[in-house]
Amino acid sequence: MTHVSDPIPDVVSVDRVRLVDVIAAYVGLTKPRVIELLLLTTVPVMFFATGGVPKLGLVIATVIGGTLSAGSASVFNCVYDRDIDEQMRRTRRRALPRHIVSPTAALIFGVVLAVVSTAVLWAWVNPLSAALSLGANAFYVFIYTMLLKRRTTQNIVWGGIAGCFPALIGWTAVRDTVSWEPFVLFLVVFFWTPPHTWALAMRYREDYAQVDVPMLPVVRSARAVAAQIVAYSWVMVATSLAIVGSDRIGWFYPVAALILGGAFLVQAHRFHTRTKTSDDLSVLQPMELFHSSNLYLSLLFVAVAIDPLITR
Structure with a gap:
């Protein structure tokens, strides 16, 4: 016998899939693999700066702040480059080319990540690390993405400076100086x-x-x-x-x-x-x-x- 309530699980399942897809799309905008590499140049320097094992709370705060900051820069990059991302095999499966997330929503997401990351680093690490992180974010977006990438063969040589900042941030997180x-x-x-x-x-x-x-x-x-x-x-x-x-x-x-x-x-x-x-x-x-x-x-x-x- 068919019950009136039978179709309900299917509807819920579809909604859940859509929610998962949207969440995955937003996460994808942050380029998690890039973040992993950036953190791998941050946390070890904290050990080096400490001369041993750094405080766990400080590591967690630095990792959270750094993750949100790097994610923000990647989101802004995706928004600006969405026109060429649609045409490239390597990037056409990203959220913006597939129109899963709108450019406006992505831009707001990037701004929120930038603000929260700066606040986290300022409050639970130190202002110097927060300023360096924000500077790296701005350099990646304005210097590399908007100024260099489409204009010169030296784009990643100088634009890559943004990816060097985590080494400084790991040090300043511990020592509050350079x-x-x-x-x-x-x-x-x-x-x-x-x-x-x-x-x-x-x-x-x-x-x-x-x-x-x-x-x-x-x-x-x-x-x-x-x-x-x-x-x-x-x-x-x-x-x-x-x-x-x-x-x-x-x-x-x-x-x-x-x-x-x-x-x-x-x-x-x-x-x-x-x-x-x-x-x-x-x-x-x-x-x-x-x-x-x-x-x-x-x-x-x-x-x-x-x-x-x-x-x-």
Whole structure:
């Protein structure tokens, strides 16, 4: 026998699916994978600045504030770039190109995240960290997204500065001041960004060419890009060793930096060698270098955190 109440569960289920889709869309606007990497350069520096294990409450507040701030910057980026995101294979599944979230709603969401993140960092961390976080957010939106991205091949070189700020924020969260050590780590991320991003851009160079975004792999040959990747990689590894002069560093970090740096340089040179014989993506395998760069930076900053725990 069919009961009048039978269809009700189906209606509720549809509503729930829609709610889940909308929530997932808003979360997607914040680019969670980017946030993960940014936090991985924040929390280890807090261990380094403390010389041991930082206070849990401070770590939680810094992580929450940093997550909301980075998420806000990503939302603003999605709003501004929604026209080209609709045309690119890598981005056409985002919430705005699929019209799951309106540009106005996304903009409001981004503003709310920015305000809340600044308030959290100001109240539970310190004003300096809040100001640095807000500055990184503004730099990413106004300098990289709106000014550089569509105008110059050096877009991610200078625009990537925004992604270097977490190293400073992790330090200031603990010490409420700046020092030369976090600036060295800042520069490591700065020199890491071009090899990391150009490898990804090479994989999607046709997408960028289609929307007239002048990423370096679009306007230069694969061999020329690979040569610059090798150059930046050497500077990055050399910079990572500059911090060894700090009296806060023991034996573990230098060993890890040498091993990780050597492994990444092998990958970068191998990639460069491939470009001498072919321009085909199936031969070049740029995503191999991209994933290696993620692993390199992650493990390097883990070494920053581990060093004071085992050498002090």
